[in-house]
Amino acid sequence: MSGQQITFYTAAYSPFSERVRLALDEAGAKYTVHEFDKGRTKPEWYYKINPLGKIPAITYGGPEVPSDQPSPESAKLFESLPLLEFIAEIYPDAHLLPSDPVLRTKARTFIQLYVNYVHDPFKGAFFLGSPAEPILQAIEKLQQALAPTGFAVGQFSIADIAVAPFVMRMMLFLKTGLGAYSNEEGQKMRDAIGSEKFARFRQYIQDLHERPSIKNHWDEALQIELWKNHPGFQRKAAKQPVAA
Ligand SMILES: N[C@@H](CCC(=O)N[C@@H](CS)C(=O)NCC(=O)O)C(=O)O
Structure with a gap:
């Protein structure tokens, strides 16, 4: 189980983001959610997390900080499919990727x-x-x-x-x-x-x-x-x- 903080940037309508939420929940991960409204332009600070301005993204590791003030020390990860692979890797016990x-x-x-x-x-x-x-x-x-x-x-x-x-x-x-x-x-x-x-x-x-x-x-x-x-x-x- 990962001991690092995870902050998850998402919106309820977003199927790409739901992929990541599902993986985190399947893994039993503890994570903080930052929810955006549909159709809102992303605030400037979010581009430090995902330069594309899209959701989903996560910050991983670094100190616990407010979700709208990402720490320079955390890893900034985005694109839903690599995020699924990442979650499968850091939570191997969840078997999200078959071992065969x-x-x-x-x-x-x-x-x-x-x-x-x-x-x-x-x-x-x-x-x-x-x-x-x-x-x-x-x-x-x-x-x-x-x-x-x-x-x-x-x-x-x-x-x-x-x-x-x-x-x-x-x-x-x-x-x-x-x-x-x-x-x-x-x-x-x-x-x-x-x-x-x-x-x-x-x-x-x-x-x-x-x-x-x-x-x-x-x-x-x-x-x-x-x-x-x-x-x-x-x-x-x-x-x-x-x-x-
Ligand atoms: N290829 C990206 C697609 C992400 C994506 O398009 N997200 C949509 C929400 S479902 C988004 O952020 N749209 C807002 C925008 O394009 O500004 C992924 O797999 O994460």
Whole structure:
């Protein structure tokens, strides 16, 4: 267990940040949270932690200081996927990375599948109103990579942590009609994902929801509230016929 202080910079809407929170919680880490509001410009001091101004980030080590006054002595770490690897390394007892090299590689491959083949079609269909077919094909590929039962590689790992915040939001957006897609494309996605073909993917989503680190934190109503006014989603409303 790491004896160093950890301060975690995050926001409730942020799926990238949720990855890191999940890893910290799975590891049983003790950490301080600095929560930003959605859409706010980051204060000047935050750029000392992440020069990109993005969340998530953590400070690691150094003295205990107020979260808005980062110490020069702490390590400043950002980018969610390297942070997952970091947390897995400093908390080896949490087994967030499988000890078997084959499973470990499969976990990393699953993450790359999401990053390289699923994320853009997800953004396309939900935020740009692109056709549904590419995201359905991408989910099929992701599904094929899942272990026959259990989590992505069987045991829970950083693969699930990296993907869960995105696929869970995707399913929530679809269920609640949030997104830039047309009614027809929305129905197409709902019908496809609800069909027998995607049974393994649906089971995976259900298993993620039941994982305590996710279950204890996932708040559907809050997510809807935080996302419903997303500028990408507004396009859907603009496309609908305006009543005379
Ligand atoms: N590649 C980064 C992406 C981080 C990212 O885009 N974070 C969003 C929130 S989910 C953000 O900070 N957006 C605010 C901004 O871009 O200023 C990671 O994996 O950590």
